[in-house]
Each structure stands twice: as structure tokens, then as C-alpha cells.
Amino acid sequence: MKSVMGGNALRIRAIAIVCLAGLLAACGTSGDNSSGTNTASAPGITATTITIGSTQPLTGRAAPGYSEISPSSNAYFNYVNDHGGINGRKITYYYYDDGYNPTNTASLTRKLILEDKVFAMFSALGTPTHLAVVDYINSQKVPDLFVSSGCNCWNDVSNHPYTFGWQPDYTIEGKILGQYIQKSLGGKKVGYFYQNDEFGTDGVKGLDAQLGASSVPDASRQNYVPTNTNIGPQIAALKASGAEVVVSFSIPAFTALALLGAAKLGYHPIWVVSNVGSDVTTLTGLLKNFSKGAVGGALLGGMVTDAYLPLTGDSANPWISLFKGIHDKYVSNLPWDGNVLYGMAQAYTFVQAMKAAGRNPTRASFVKALETTKLSGGPGLAPLGFSSSNHLGFLGVQIYTIAADGTQTTTGPVYTSSDSGPISQYSGSASTPPANGIP
Amino acid sequence: MVAVQSRLDRLVRPTFGRHLLFALGAAVVLLLLSSQIGAYDDYNLTAVAIFAVAAAGLNLLTGLNGQLSLGHGALMAIGAYTASLLLKDHHQFPVIVVLLAAVLSTGVIGIGFGYAAARLRGPYLAGATLTLAVAIPQVATRYKSIFGGESGLTVAPSSPPDWLGADFPPERWLAWIAFAAAIVTMVLLANLLRGAPGRAFKAVRDNEAAAALAGINVARTQVLAFVVSAACAGLAGALLAYWTGVTAPAGFTLALSLQLITAIVIGGLGSLAGAVWGSLVLVFVPLLTSGMASRLSLPSSVADNLPLAIYGCILVIAMLVAPHGIQGALRRILAYGRARWGNTPGGGQKGVVDWDDPAPDT
Numbered sequence: 067m068k069s070v071m072g073g074n075a076l077r078i079r080a081i082a083i084v085c086l087a088g089l090l091a092a093c094g095t096s097g098d099n100s101s102g103t104n105t106a107s108a109p110g111i112t113a114t115t116i117t118i119g120s121t122q123p124l125t126g127r128a129a130p131g132y133s134e135i136s137p138s139s140n141a142y143f144n145y146v147n148d149h150g151g152i153n154g155r156k157i158t159y160y161y162y163d164d165g166y167n168p169t170n171t172a173s174l175t176r177k178l179i180l181e182d183k184v185f186a187m188f189s190a191l192g193t194p195t196h197l198a199v200v201d202y203i204n205s206q207k208v209p210d211l212f213v214s215s216g217c218n219c220w221n222d223v224s225n226h227p228y229t230f231g232w233q234p235d236y237t238i239e240g241k242i243l244g245q246y247i248q249k250s251l252g253g254k255k256v257g258y259f260y261q262n263d264e265f266g267t268d269g270v271k272g273l274d275a276q277l278g279a280s281s282v283p284d285a286s287r288q289n290y291v292p293t294n295t296n297i298g299p300q301i302a303a304l305k306a307s308g309a310e311v312v313v314s315f316s317i318p319a320f321t322a323l324a325l326l327g328a329a330k331l332g333y334h335p336i337w338v339v340s341n342v343g344s345d346v347t348t349l350t351g352l353l354k355n356f357s358k359g360a361v362g363g364a365l366l367g368g369m370v371t372d373a374y375l376p377l378t379g380d381s382a383n384p385w386i387s388l389f390k391g392i393h394d395k396y397v398s399n400l401p402w403d404g405n406v407l408y409g410m411a412q413a414y415t416f417v418q419a420m421k422a423a424g425r426n427p428t429r430a431s432f433v434k435a436l437e438t439t440k441l442s443g444g445p446g447l448a449p450l451g452f453s454s455s456n457h458l459g460f461l462g463v464q465i466y467t468i469a470a471d472g473t474q475t476t477t478g479p480v481y482t483s484s485d486s487g488p489i490s491q492y493s494g495s496a497s498t499p500p501a502n503g504i505p
Numbered sequence: 506m507v508a509v510q511s512r513l514d515r516l517v518r519p520t521f522g523r524h525l526l527f528a529l530g531a532a533v534v535l536l537l538l539s540s541q542i543g544a545y546d547d548y549n550l551t552a553v554a555i556f557a558v559a560a561a562g563l564n565l566l567t568g569l570n571g572q573l574s575l576g577h578g579a580l581m582a583i584g585a586y587t588a589s590l591l592l593k594d595h596h597q598f599p600v601i602v603v604l605l606a607a608v609l610s611t612g613v614i615g616i617g618f619g620y621a622a623a624r625l626r627g628p629y630l631a632g633a634t635l636t637l638a639v640a641i642p643q644v645a646t647r648y649k650s651i652f653g654g655e656s657g658l659t660v661a662p663s664s665p666p667d668w669l670g671a672d673f674p675p676e677r678w679l680a681w682i683a684f685a686a687a688i689v690t691m692v693l694l695a696n697l698l699r700g701a702p703g704r705a706f707k708a709v710r711d712n713e714a715a716a717a718l719a720g721i722n723v724a725r726t727q728v729l730a731f732v733v734s735a736a737c738a739g740l741a742g743a744l745l746a747y748w749t750g751v752t753a754p755a756g757f758t759l760a761l762s763l764q765l766i767t768a769i770v771i772g773g774l775g776s777l778a779g780a781v782w783g784s785l786v787l788v789f790v791p792l793l794t795s796g797m798a799s800r801l802s803l804p805s806s807v808a809d810n811l812p813l814a815i816y817g818c819i820l821v822i823a824m825l826v827a828p829h830g831i832q833g834a835l836r837r838i839l840a841y842g843r844a845r846w847g848n849t850p851g852g853g854q855k856g857v858v859d860w861d862d863p864a865p866d867t
Contacts, residue, residue, distance in 0.1 A: 180544045194656040195755075
């Protein structure tokens, strides 16, 4: 999978844009980094291109929804390329299908680094998959940006100085979801349904920190492994435990299975679902698919979840109109949903980071720039928190609810936190996109 | 001239000497090759060597002894987890110790399972080995504190020894380890198959009653085949742990077992060379198909699934064109050439090709 650019017309336009960008840069105002000539300053960076790569579940059990992320990032990169690129360099984005299998991730990551000679890894998806390669990527001193997973394992500056997370980690998410349950659903019996890996257990850690580990008995703590789609017993156990609120740290396919399993048993708790497993469009499709058309999105009515990006249905938000416009022009074959927004927002942060690193970055100077420059966070509800001691990106989320017709409504302010610190209300205002949509 | 010929005969005629010479040749070729190619090609060749070890073991069991196993992926998992547990928490063990431990642990489990397997035939045996493939990854997720659950155990790479120089690529070092393991395995298996056990394996496969009448202990032969085969899978699993850098249940699904069966069927049932051909197909064809799919600008829903579809088509065509696998096809061509242009060794009748069995077992 790679972005395909070709044809003379495109090339001429590309040259024109490069010249224009050069002119603009020459009379630009942004200081020392934007003048000078482009050099091949690092592997994967030539005078005219930046090559980056990723491993993604394009097929297999994690593919529903997530397979849209990398084409969407690529759409934003194509948009940037069509508007002059980054300092005149075009972005080439290779993304390969690992089928969510760590063995494949290992070999494809080596292909990207050794053969495709990428400058950086970008948006590689999955906790078990990326854990397989994070040591290798760091041993090769390749920047490993914005892992598509909320595991706090990416925030390990001493062992993995080249790896950066992006989305809020699952423990922070668990804490803020727990706070909502305390405040708005107080007194109800709570149960957990979570994926039996770092994703689920990190989320439960946050929930327990907020709700108190003793408030949820063992019978109300049910987990699943993604290789086993039979989750009937767990849902029956949750029903038997009398849980009125079920917090689900699950990938979309398993959120849908849980909802269907509960509906089949006539069990209708209030579902509180982690951000990664709650995309309305993806879930609606899965529900229809799994139930052979018998039920659809109506089953999502009343679901509580959280977001760190604006809602896809919020057309008044300037970020949404920017990205929706790019979606309609470049990847209209994909549904406009949270995964598309996710991919584009990640790509936006990457372009921001590239610009911050100056005209001719090396791998080391690029990482340094990411740690020292205060990035705005683009569409994020709270700013990015990268520093030399923190490699987690967004630290703030906002609760929202989903109605039976799919309408999403935010409730309450944006809260920020860290794994061990207290929850605090974020008081800053949201940023607005630059006029041309490029940082 | 005659004296030289006879001396050469004395060296080459004994099976072990011939196998050793062949192994030496292969080692030299692989050493030279691995130093000429890039790190990524070394990395892929390592995968070929790893799969060749596992496929050779499976081919002994299925191709030569007639026992179908759908559980070899799980046996590889046992080898991989043995290696990963040894190397857990940054423990340092020499590679050879780790590999031998994996062979041993998988061999022991192979004895237990071999006894059960020896009582089962055909689809029942397939079903029993299928339980292995399904159950073993679940054990890893159930006992999370030991096996690391879904995210598995990370394995530190084996760093090249100092005398190779600081710049020596770790991929090439791992390739050398895997080549050495594959060559040793192949020599040992080739000798085993040339001797009495090999003949017993085939006799049991072809007719159990006749084999028993000829004085062969059928059950013991089947258990032996299973243990040897399991030990190969264990060795391959341990090498795979080094190769991947992580041992996680998702890497050892049923698909891995089926891939191994694909390898021996495509490569040629019942021959060690077939295992190598099959492994080459297993590693390089998917690389080729993903490259092909990426050159076409297709909607992602098509492009994402295209590599798998092309891979499937290649397998179907391969089976139609070469039903005896690659090794069978090569033998057939060779036999045809000999029949056509004379020089038929082994007393074969000139001009006659046995089309039904062009692939006598090695």
C-alpha cells in the first residue's frame, strides 16, 4: 500500500508548488528554520521527499473501523502535498497490513526500516503488535511517532526515547469515565467488560483508582480475549451480578458483540464504552452485519463514552469542516467517522512536528524538537503534553453520550489528568485551524 | 582415474558422508550469499530457514509417516515460549542452550501427545491435533502472569559476538544461527530417514498391518515420528521467538499450522527438499503479492484483501500444475530428461517414466 503519485501534469504542478513554497519560504516570517536549501538530512528524507511507514490491521479481527485510519492519514498527507508539502518536500506514506499479528508486524517493520528506509514510523496500530517491535525500532534510532494505542507503555522515555504515544492513555480514560459514573450514575452497581491485555487492564486500573477496587466485586469483572468471539458467558455473568452500569474497554467488534449478547439476554445496562470501541458509524455497521440486519444503531442509544477530538457530527467546528472537506475530496469511499478523523488528526500532528523540526532535521533533532516545542494539539480538545519526560500526547478527554438516532452530545467540561495525578478541569480554549488547513 | 573415482566413492557413497558434504556445501553457499545481500534479505532468508525446520519435521510426520497434524503451530508456540521464558527479565543464555531447551521441552510434550496420537487415525488425529492449535494460545492468555497474556513476552535479540566487529548486522547473525540450525536438522533427519527408522516410518504409512507383520512396532514408530517432528517444531519456534522479538498468542494461531501444511504440500510431501521449497513459497510469495497489490491504485476494501486473494490463487494454480509439489515437479522433469537422453541410474528402464510415482521418497 503506498500513495500513488504520477503523471506529468502532477509532476509539473508539484514543481510549481515546490517553487512557490520556496518563494514563500524565502520571504517568510517564521525565522531561522525556513530559509536555506533542502538536503538529504536523514534516512528517508531527500531534498524533495519524506518517507514514513506504518503497520496496520487492514484485514482480520481488528480491521473493522481501524483499517480506515491509514488511508485517512494518507488523504491528509496528499492534501498537504497538493499544497506545497512540508518545506517543499512531499510525504510518501507506506502502510502495510499486519492482520494484528505480531509476527507479521515484526517482519513488516523491518521491511519499512531496512528496505523502504523510512525516516520515521507513524501511527503503527495495536498494543500487542507494536510491543513486538518497539525495542527494535528504538535500537535502530528510528522516530516512532504516535502509536495508535492508548497503552501507557509508549511513555517510557528512558527505555524507548524514540517512541511517542498520541491519544490519552487508557488509565486516564478509565479515571475520567469513573468520575462521570460517580457524579452522574452514582449509587448504581457497576460491572466491567474488558479486553484481557494492557488495553483492558490499564483501563480497569484507572476505573479502580477512581471508583475504589472494592466497589466492583470479582463477579462483575468480566474479560474477553480477541481471539474468542464467544462472549455469551461473560455477558450472562454480568447480568447475574446485577450490574446496572457496564464499563466496556473493548475494540469495536467486541463492543458490538457485547451489545448484541446483552440484548439477546434481555439485559439493558447503561453502557460506558472506551473511546476506541465506541465509534457510532463503525458500531452501527457491525451491529447490522453481526445481526444480519435485525438490529442497527438503535442499540447504541444511551451509550456513554469519551472523546479527545471534536465529535464528527459537530459541523460547526472548524476542524470538522476542514477534515470533512479533505475526506470528501480524497477518500470519499470511506464513511465519515471517528476513525477517519483520527487518521487525519494524527497526520496533522505529524506535519506540525515536521515543521517544528526545521528545514533539514535528523532523526535525533526531530525527536528533540518534538520534546521541546509546545505543539498546539490541532483539533485536540486539550493541548499535547510532549516533553523530555512525557511521551504521551493528549491528556484531556470530554464525556459524550450517544442517542438512539446516533446523535452525539457532549456533556461537561474537558478534564485532564495523568496516570497517578488528580483529575483537573481544563480551562483553555479550543484552537482553530490555520486558514489553509496546514500547520 | 579409477583410483580417484573409487576413493571419491568411498567418501561419498556412505550416506552420512554424502549428507555431510552436501551440508558443508549448503553452509558455504549460504554464508557467501548472506554476506552479499542486505539486512532485510537476510531477515527474510532467516524466516525461510525457520519454516524449513518446522516444515521438514511436519513432512516427516505427514509425508513419510502418514500422520496429519494440525497442531504444529502450537508445538512451535511451546518452543517459542520455552525460549522466551528462559530469556525473560533479561536473563542471558547462550543461543545454543535456549535452542536445545526448546527442542527438549517440545520433545517431551511430543512424547505425551505422540502416545495419544498413535491411537488415532485420519480425521480423529487431525481433530486431536487441532485441539492443540486452539488450546495452547489460550493457555498463554489464561496464565497471564507467567506467559504475558495477549501482548506476550518480549525476547531480546541475540547480539553478534565481538570478533565479528561492531558493525556486523544483527540480522545476518540471526540468519547464520537459523542456517546452522536448519542444516543440522536436515542432516540429522536425512540420516534418520535413510536408516531403519525411516524405512519403518514409510512401512507404517503404507500399510500398518503389513508393517506389524514385518516385525515393526507400529505404535512406537508413530510415537517416534511424532516426537522427532515435535522437536523440529520446537526448534523452529525458539528461532521464531528470536526472529519476531516477541512471543504472543496471536503469532501462533491455527493459521500458522495450516501454513506449515501448505508449505509441505506445495513443496512436495515426503521430501526434505520439499520442505525448503515450501518455506521459500511461504515467505516470498506473500511479499510479492503485497507488492503487486500496492502498485495498483484500488479502493482500500479491494486492495487490503488482494494480497490474500492472489496468494490463494497462486496456491490453487500450483496444485493444479504440480500436484506432487515443487519437488515432485522437479523430479518429474529430471526423470523425463533422463528417460529421454539416457543415463538412467539405479537400473531404471530407459525411456520409461513412472508418471504415477515420479517422486519416490527420500
